[in-house]
Amino acid sequence: MPKIKKKNISKKYKKIKVAIKKIKIEPAAKVFKVSKTTPQVLRGFKDILPGEQKYWDLLRTKAEQIVQDFGYERIDFPLLEETSLFIRAVGKETDIIEKEMFSFEDRSGDQVSLRPEGTAQVARAYINHGMLNLPQPVKLYYLGPMFRYDRPQSGRYRQFNQFGFEALGEMHPVLDAQIIIMTYNFFKELGLKISLQINSIGCLNCRKEYKVQLLNYYKTQKADLCEDCKIRLGKNPLRLLDCKEEKCQAVSEDAPQIVDWLCEDCKNHFVRVLEFLDDLEIPYNLNSRLVRGLDYYTKTVFEVWPGPGTPREAGQGETEGEEKKAQIALGGGGRYDNLIELLGGRPTPAVGASLGLERIILKIKEANLEMPLIQKADIFVAQLGETPKRKAMALYETLRQEGFKIAEAFSKDGLKNQLEIANKLDVKYTLILGQKELSEGTILLRDMEGGVQETINYNKIIKELKKRLEK
RNA sequence: GUGGCUAUAGUUCAAUGGUAGAACACUGGUCUGUGGCACCAGACACGAGGGUUCAAUUCCCUCUAGCCACCCCA
Numbered sequence: 372m373p374k375i376k377k378k379n380i381s382k383k384y385k386k387i388k389v390a391i392k393k394i395k396i397e398p399a400a401k402v403f404k405v406s407k408t409t410p411q412v413l414r415g416f417k418d419i420l421p422g423e424q425k426y427w428d429l430l431r432t433k434a435e436q437i438v439q440d441f442g443y444e445r446i447d448f449p450l451l452e453e454t455s456l457f458i459r460a461v462g463k464e465t466d467i468i469e470k471e472m473f474s475f476e477d478r479s480g481d482q483v484s485l486r487p488e489g490t491a492q493v494a495r496a497y498i499n500h501g502m503l504n505l506p507q508p509v510k511l512y513y514l515g516p517m518f519r520y521d522r523p524q525s526g527r528y529r530q531f532n533q534f535g536f537e538a539l540g541e542m543h544p545v546l547d548a549q550i551i552i553m554t555y556n557f558f559k560e561l562g563l564k565i566s567l568q569i570n571s572i573g574c575l576n577c578r579k580e581y582k583v584q585l586l587n588y589y590k591t592q593k594a595d596l597c598e599d600c601k602i603r604l605g606k607n608p609l610r611l612l613d614c615k616e617e618k619c620q621a622v623s624e625d626a627p628q629i630v631d632w633l634c635e636d637c638k639n640h641f642v643r644v645l646e647f648l649d650d651l652e653i654p655y656n657l658n659s660r661l662v663r664g665l666d667y668y669t670k671t672v673f674e675v676w677p678g679p680g681t682p683r684e685a686g687q688g689e690t691e692g693e694e695k696k697a698q699i700a701l702g703g704g705g706r707y708d709n710l711i712e713l714l715g716g717r718p719t720p721a722v723g724a725s726l727g728l729e730r731i732i733l734k735i736k737e738a739n740l741e742m743p744l745i746q747k748a749d750i751f752v753a754q755l756g757e758t759p760k761r762k763a764m765a766l767y768e769t770l771r772q773e774g775f776k777i778a779e780a781f782s783k784d785g786l787k788n789q790l791e792i793a794n795k796l797d798v799k800y801t802l803i804l805g806q807k808e809l810s811e812g813t814i815l816l817r818d819m820e821g822g823v824q825e826t827i828n829y830n831k832i833i834k835e836l837k838k839r840l841e842k
Numbered sequence: 843g844u845g846g847c848u849a850u851a852g853u854u855c856a857a858u859g860g861u862a863g864a865a866c867a868c869u870g871g872u873c874u875g876u877g878g879c880a881c882c883a884g885a886c887a888c889g890a891g892g893g894u895u896c897a898a899u900u901c902c903c904u905c906u907a908g909c910c911a912c913c914c915c916a
Contacts, residue, residue, distance in 0.1 A: 411889090411906090411907075412907095414906085414907065414908090465914090466913075466914050466915075467914085467915080470843070470913095470914090471914080471915085488915095488916085517916075519914095519915075519916085521843095521913095521914075521915075522843075522844090522913090522914095523907095523908080523909090524909080524910070524911080524912095525909075525910070525911095526915095526916075527914095527915075527916075528916090531916060532916090533916060599913075610914095663915095664914065664915060665915095675916095699915075699916075700915065700916065701916070702916065703915085703916075725916070726916070727915085727916025728916080729916075730916055731916090753875095753876090755875060756875095784874090785873090785874075785875085785876095786874095786875050786876050786877095787873070787874095787875085787876060787877070788877095789876090789877085790876055790877035790878090791877055791878085792877085793877065794877040794878055795877090795878090801876090801877085803875080803876080805875060806875090807875080815875095815876090817876080817877090819877075819878090822876090822877080822878090824876085
């Protein structure tokens with residue numbers, strides 16, 4: 372009963388709202404007042420300008436190359452999902468859910484969120500599209516923006532891009548290893564130094580056992596913990612391990628280590644993952660304190676940290692307090708054998724990784740890596756006068772169809788102007804078409820390096836350019 | 843969410859309680875059919891709101907944003 376009433380009320384309310392809106396249209400002055408200042412991008416958001424695109428091109432190219440070499444296929448998800456998807460997948464007690472989600476109510480009153488991460492969507496899609504009927508493992512990758520309402524900082528934005536790849540449907544440790552190897556190769560081929568942190572946090576069974584042990588230990592040390600950790604004690608004990616507070620780190624030194632509490636199956640799995648990595652001589656760092664911030668992980672977890680030897684100051688670390696430059700993760704991942712079941716699918720093991728592209732670009736810039744040149748024009752088409760301009764446009768189109776890399780400045784008239792632009796574009800040749808050439812049926816071909824130019828029969832220009840440019 | 847620093851042109855930076863300047867970049871000219879050089883000219887800025895003051899870009903407060911650190915993560 373009360374439900375119906377409520378609906379009626381909200382309907383009425385909506386009507387009133389609409390009515391108010393209509394009234395408000397009148398004072399147009401208000402609208403102008405609002406637009407007095409130029410709109411700015413929202414906090415933590417960013418335009419990616421043309422000058423930055425070379426980094427993105429590089430990352431996208433490299434990402435797709437690696438992932439396709441290993442048989443992963445692209446999948447794209449909506450940016451907006453039901454809020455509950457992420458709450459169920461990522462975990463209620465995590466920071467992502469508690470304070471970092473872009474959540475709101477849509478017009479129909481549904482709770483929706485901009486996606487904070489991709490794995491939950493992968494799992495959802497696997498179930499939605501019955502991918503359990505495909506040959507397993509199903510190998511998928513994605514690349515696109517994620518959103519977290521966090522306070523912006525170096526390498527941290529509210530909209531950032533992640534590249535992730537996931538293998539679903541099989542438990543074999545070789546898949547864990549493969550994901551890690553792909554991650555490792557991605558950075559290696561970019562030329563970035565990283566350090567790979569690996570741990571196993573077991574399955575639900577052995578983790579339960581371990582948590583008991585951990586809590587027992589920490590309860591005896593409670594007095595020495597920071598305030599946050601005292602809260603973690605009740606909420607998310609695993610997170611106690613990677614607290615950065617000095618006194619807490621001291622406590623965690625002697626804490627029981629999860630590897631000692633893994634069940635036979637988990638231990639075995641972890642050992643085999645490491646064996647695969649050893650065989651391929653992938654360097655890694657066993658890190659018993661590594662626990663990840665998302666609840667869905669089981670067994671293998673790993674993170675990518677910027678490696679040693681990041682240039683900056685060559686000084687040997689100076690004092691210990693000095694080199695406290697935040698250690699941001701460039702990426703991470705692991706196994707999530709319970710997630711799909713958690714979202715209502717059949718029990719399905721899976722493993723994956725995701726990498727933060729903005730942070731990687733930051734490191735590429737820091738390391739001063741050489742960027743492959745973006746597509747640069749070889750030929751500039753210059754024109755003088757109205758008729759030649761028309762002819763030049765047609766020529767431009769012909770050259771384009773012939774596959775030449777060309778440039779123009781048809782909106783300019785002076786030849787000097789155009790040559791200046793051609794010079795800035797660093798083209799090899801400039802074609803000059805004026806009234807004189809037009810009537811003669813010729814065109815000027817100017818070599819921009821030497822400044823030599825020759826008159827060429829207009830009909831032979833394509834042949835000539837091909838000869839010169841294609842060796 | 844907490845703390846510190848910052849906010850002047852497209853960019854990097856100056857100066858000043860009384861009208862804001864450079865370099866680079868941009869547009870145009872010297873040179874109406876010839877680039878890389880030079881010279882000349884031009885356009886463009888005090889983040890927003892409030893307060894103190896005869897007067898605020900400057901001093902004070904609030905807000906907003908950026909950077910940095912924490913939290914956490916990519």
